[in-house]
Amino acid sequence: AQSVTQLGSHVSVSEGALVLLRCNYSSSVPPYLFWYVQYPNQGLQLLLKYTTGATLVKGINGFEAEFKKSETSFHLTKPSAHMSDAAEYFCAVIPYSGAGSYQLTFGKGTKLSVIP
Amino acid sequence: KAGVTQTPRYLIKTRGQQVTLSCSPISGHRSVSWYQQTPGQGLQFLFEYFSETQRNKGNFPGRFSGRQFSNSRSEMNVSTLELGDSALYLCASSQRADTSTDTQYFGPGTRLTVL
Numbered sequence: 001a002q003s004v005t006q007l008g009s010h011v012s013v014s015e016g017a018l019v020l021l022r023c024n025y026s027s028s029v030p031p032y033l034f035w036y037v038q039y040p041n042q043g044l045q046l047l048l049k050y051t052t053g054a055t056l057v058k059g060i061n062g063f064e065a066e067f068k069k070s071e072t073s074f075h076l077t078k079p080s081a082h083m084s085d086a087a088e089y090f091c092a093v094i095p096y097s098g099a100g101s102y103q104l105t106f107g108k109g110t111k112l113s114v115i116p
Numbered sequence: 117k118a119g120v121t122q123t124p125r126y127l128i129k130t131r132g133q134q135v136t137l138s139c140s141p142i143s144g145h146r147s148v149s150w151y152q153q154t155p156g157q158g159l160q161f162l163f164e165y166f167s168e169t170q171r172n173k174g175n176f177p178g179r180f181s182g183r184q185f186s187n188s189r190s191e192m193n194v195s196t197l198e199l200g201d202s203a204l205y206l207c208a209s210s211q212r213a214d215t216s217t218d219t220q221y222f223g224p225g226t227r228l229t230v231l
Contacts, residue, residue: 018227020144042224042225043120043222043223043225045222046219047218074195090197103149103161103172103174104149104151104159104161104208106158106159107158108158116219
């Protein structure tokens, strides 16, 4: 079964500093990969996704992630943190399947705090 | 275009009762998935409906059920509520035009508290 590991349940960065949120997946076949963000008392919003093609994926709000097959990783980065980035971030996968599984498997989440 | 809507937003029930949650997908979206979010277990997939048929089901007991109507609106039902059912229930919709790579758009969730 697919699993997703997010290293660090809580990450703190200073405003203007680099944001790096780590995600590793377990699969012998690269899955489809997603990053979602959740603000307090809200649902999930898609930041970016990797399906095929270019391994560096750009998303909304200045975030990007790089798919590294050799490291089974899909880490999320942003060059300069903003106070509005404070939220919880979830990495998720859908196994590559011709049957079209729609079941997202999520990591435990990483809560990002931005210090002024 | 209006987003995914879920009603009610907050719900308080007592053990043993049953509850029905509603989800209206984005117009034109035919797939609706349900997820449960708890502090301990995180986000877990419940089930997915497409064209009124359940396509995928997660590892939850039979007390959790759902259905989808011809207009793609979906409901999920939890019978004989337990304290552990307290959670945020999230609904997500997608066009399902290209199976797994479609983006799933999430609603704000229904916060269920079981006393």
